[in-house]
Amino acid sequence: MNDRVAVSIEPGEPRRVRPPRRVNDVAVNLAHGSGGRAMRDLIEDVFVSAFDNPTLAALEDQAVFALADLAARGDRLAFTTDSYVVDPLFFPGGDIGTLAVSGTVNDLAVCGATPLYLSCAVVIEEGLAVDVLRRVAASMQRIALEAGVAIVTGDTKVVERGCADKLFVNTAGIGVVRRDVSISARNARPGDVVIVNGFLGDHGAAILVARQQLALDADIKSDCCPLNGLIAAMLDVCPRIHCLRDATRGGVATVLNEFAQSSRVRIRLDETALPLREPVQGACEILGLDPLYLANEGKLVAVVPADAAQQVLTAMRAHPAGREAAVIGTVEACDEGAEEGLVVMQTTFGGQRIVDMLVGEQLPRIC
Amino acid sequence: MNDRVAVSIEPGEPRRVRPPRRVNDVAVNLAHGSGGRAMRDLIEDVFVSAFDNPTLAALEDQAVFALADLAARGDRLAFTTDSYVVDPLFFPGGDIGTLAVSGTVNDLAVCGATPLYLSCAVVIEEGLAVDVLRRVAASMQRIALEAGVAIVTGDTKVVERGCADKLFVNTAGIGVVRRDVSISARNARPGDVVIVNGFLGDHGAAILVARQQLALDADIKSDCCPLNGLIAAMLDVCPRIHCLRDATRGGVATVLNEFAQSSRVRIRLDETALPLREPVQGACEILGLDPLYLANEGKLVAVVPADAAQQVLTAMRAHPAGREAAVIGTVEACDEGAEEGLVVMQTTFGGQRIVDMLVGEQLPRIC
Structure with missing residues (x-):
């Protein structure tokens, strides 16, 4: 028995036993953005393995959740997006990944929402080290766990050398607003x-x-x-x-x-x-x-x-x-x-x- | 009376009478991504005016909807994201804007969801003509109206000349899946x-x-x-x-x-x-x-x-x-x-x- 291959069998839905795909390239190339096998390998190796949840792992083009589960947490849905283009990618106290998750979590939380699900869309400059991507994905997951959110859907684009600066990350997020809360920039009152x-x-x-x-x-x-x-x-x-x-x-x-x-x-x-x-x-x-x-x-x-x-x-x-x-x-x-x-x-x-x-x-x- | 100034008074919430802000610059510069007044003017002039809905116009950092309205359309929420980096920006039959709305609408629709709300996050290369942004925003709104969705939240980043190629657009989207539908890449059966x-x-x-x-x-x-x-x-x-x-x-x-x-x-x-x-x-x-x-x-x-x-x-x-x-x-x-x-x-x-x-x-x- 090969103990390096993890097999997860859902009841009634047997999966093919397949070793996890691994990217052998040191650097990202244009084929990683093609929609074909190289892209799928990059996504499985870097993002699916880091973000580690069955919704993302299904690799459908969208994540789906029961509305009843959301309604249990509040009465309104909050939806936000931010792109991150920080330079340099790594800095004291964080990196573009910690920023991309914290920032979008915070944009949801400040309206009184419990942040639940995030997307992750990357635009990668050809030539970026795959290990840089792995580090950024690990940072994203670390903050996601800290904040109690899951990164459930994503997108990967690669552009030619010189057409982007290393890496841009977009995260959109959804959360549910607590029932008793009404926060708005219009609500400040004299005496506050x-x-x-x-x-x-x-x-x-x-x-x-x-x-x-x-x-x-x-x-x-x-x-x-x-x-x-x-x-x-x-x-x-x-x-x-x-x-x-x-x-x-x-x-x-x-x-x-x-x-x-x-x-x-x-x-x-x-x-x-x-x-x-x-x-x-x-x-x-x-x-x-x-x-x-x-x-x-x-x-x-x-x-x-x-x-x-x-x-x-x-x-x-x-x-x-x-x-x-x-x-x-x-x-x-x-x-x-x-x-x-x-x-x-x-x-x-x-x-x-x-x-x-x-x-x-x-x-x-x-x- | 100045008939160029449109005033909208909501009951109980009088608004300041203010002429719509207009960007005078011909090209986007770094200040348009600063978070300050220039960014706000660009957003109001280009995006708020094109996408034309009160949720976006409130310029909060997130859009909020009643979950009850969503539950009336189905029992599951679908969530997706895509970045668009097409080159050239304009091509026969469309542009990056038509693509960014159609693509994300389609990613929602193929799981049986009724697409409802989209975000729009742009990464702009310094020097891009403001008129190019206006044309792209107009294309986005044309397709959004055709598809019956609203662009309700967004983000604007500007990077230095040479650090991106003109314009990248990310749209995330949410929709509600019809109750009677169960579509998945795993469902193909012999005879289909x-x-x-x-x-x-x-x-x-x-x-x-x-x-x-x-x-x-x-x-x-x-x-x-x-x-x-x-x-x-x-x-x-x-x-x-x-x-x-x-x-x-x-x-x-x-x-x-x-x-x-x-x-x-x-x-x-x-x-x-x-x-x-x-x-x-x-x-x-x-x-x-x-x-x-x-x-x-x-x-x-x-x-x-x-x-x-x-x-x-x-x-x-x-x-x-x-x-x-x-x-x-x-x-x-x-x-x-x-x-x-x-x-x-x-x-x-x-x-x-x-x-x-x-x-x-x-x-x-x-x-």
């Missing part, structure tokens, strides 16, 4: 409190370090992580969270501007309350960057009713992804005739300045 | 009949012509189109369709090999029955290509019980996407000890040959 779950700008700074645009010895790592566990803990103590969004490209400043504009309120930040790591702050000063605009990949901004703020903060600080949670500002009404949708910062030196939306490009290909 | 809905290889040949790899005056157009209407008509007369797949990369030959292997049967094709346009056949002969492996973007392969074949054919021929539907083969049992999963073709000259899976790359970036 603005909370973040920890240090700002770590991801943006880590990418700068990885690109060697910044010669720093400091230990700066991306904060890339799934936030659905933290958000579930917050919603458990306060289903009435008004606004919630992860602060990725454009940073916390952009999220707050979107909340202020959509809710037609003014948001006042307290500069002394912003949680910043010393090396990130230092890097920003050297480069003339504002940490409020730096990308995060494991940070959320929440707007909650003032009477629930302490409970939410306590719940957040009890979770590994929320230990440094802090109140950073408050929501105010707009005076009659005053400009709506502004974000204003009370500075360390007692002045105040307007925190506008990001204009122009701060860092390309940050995620 | 193999049907296609029309001429083979048109898309692959059209891309060759568009790349000017083939100097032909012949009028060859891509067959790119959504097949969900045709498939609904087929399922109405025969909910018991055994296997169904669209024959894209790898062509009809690859789909049949997947059916034969998954169902552990042999499939016998009749070469004289293959529907081929004269110019496509001519082009294949000149270039040494086999039309059975050429990509299609509006062709399906169905395996149906013999007693339902005539009904299915009649229903197909009554639909614009199935006028040239034809029986091209039959399913046979494997003799004891014989190799499983083979596709065999009875040739025009009375011989027979094995039609294997595509090995190697026939045409890169066909979709």
Whole structure:
């Protein structure tokens, strides 16, 4: 008996005994995107083996689930997509794979959804090492397990050398929104409190370090992580969270501007309350960057009713992804005739300045 | 009163009166992928205005739907994704936009799902003309309307010049599977009949012509189109369709090999029955290509019980996407000890040959 060949027999549906296909090529070539045998081998070797679930392994062109199982978790379906083009592929604290799963999980979680299923579509530049793909797939699966989601359907395209930069990953995701939750950028109300779950700008700074645009010895790592566990803990103590969004490209400043504009309120930040790591702050000063605009990949901004703020903060600080949670500002009404949708910062030196939306490009290909 | 400014007031939720934002740049630059104001303007100008639905227009990071509305259409959810990297972006009979919507609609429809919602994630090369994006978005919306789906969520990334080839589009899709349907590549049974809905290889040949790899005056157009209407008509007369797949990369030959292997049967094709346009056949002969492996973007392969074949054919021929539907083969049992999963073709000259899976790359970036 050959113990290297795993055979799984489903009742009533005997499968052919076949050793798992293995890609012998060191690098991806155009045949791996052809739709033929080479593509199937690459998918089985790299993705099916890493993501390890029967829905994907069936290699149908779509994943199918019982609606009744979804309805048991809530009353609304959430659907989102993101492409990841980060450069470099690997950076301190993560890689394009950890990013692709965390980012899409977080986009589902911030509307109050329990993330359930993800897709994975890759565009590969001819010549990419197959081992790079294997590492990225392993990262994706590690975060998927941490977040409790399954990667159930996918697509593989290969383009000629010079027609893409190594690897782009798209993940779409579906989840089910909890019954008692109603979160929207339009829900901020005067008197509400603005909370973040920890240090700002770590991801943006880590990418700068990885690109060697910044010669720093400091230990700066991306904060890339799934936030659905933290958000579930917050919603458990306060289903009435008004606004919630992860602060990725454009940073916390952009999220707050979107909340202020959509809710037609003014948001006042307290500069002394912003949680910043010393090396990130230092890097920003050297480069003339504002940490409020730096990308995060494991940070959320929440707007909650003032009477629930302490409970939410306590719940957040009890979770590994929320230990440094802090109140950073408050929501105010707009005076009659005053400009709506502004974000204003009370500075360390007692002045105040307007925190506008990001204009122009701060860092390309940050995620 | 300024009649160029459209104001939509929802009951109880007055919106700010704001002229629609318009991108003034001729070409996309890195700021359009920054997460800031330039990105928002591009999204509003190009995508929100083209796709024209309130879910997308809310610009939340995810689309949300009532599960009850989905459950009214069936009992299972289908979820799929595909990236499109076709070169050139525009070709006779379609473009990357028509492809991106048709392809994902078809991947949902072939499992018996009614396609409902699509995402649209673009990776844009810096320097792409904004007007090219507008044309692609318009094509996507035209096919979405034809197929009865809405594009409800999206993502925009921009990479530096030379780091992508003009434009890649990913669409993920969700649909609901009809209650009475059970389609799988494993369901082919001896005695079943193999049907296609029309001429083979048109898309692959059209891309060759568009790349000017083939100097032909012949009028060859891509067959790119959504097949969900045709498939609904087929399922109405025969909910018991055994296997169904669209024959894209790898062509009809690859789909049949997947059916034969998954169902552990042999499939016998009749070469004289293959529907081929004269110019496509001519082009294949000149270039040494086999039309059975050429990509299609509006062709399906169905395996149906013999007693339902005539009904299915009649229903197909009554639909614009199935006028040239034809029986091209039959399913046979494997003799004891014989190799499983083979596709065999009875040739025009009375011989027979094995039609294997595509090995190697026939045409890169066909979709």
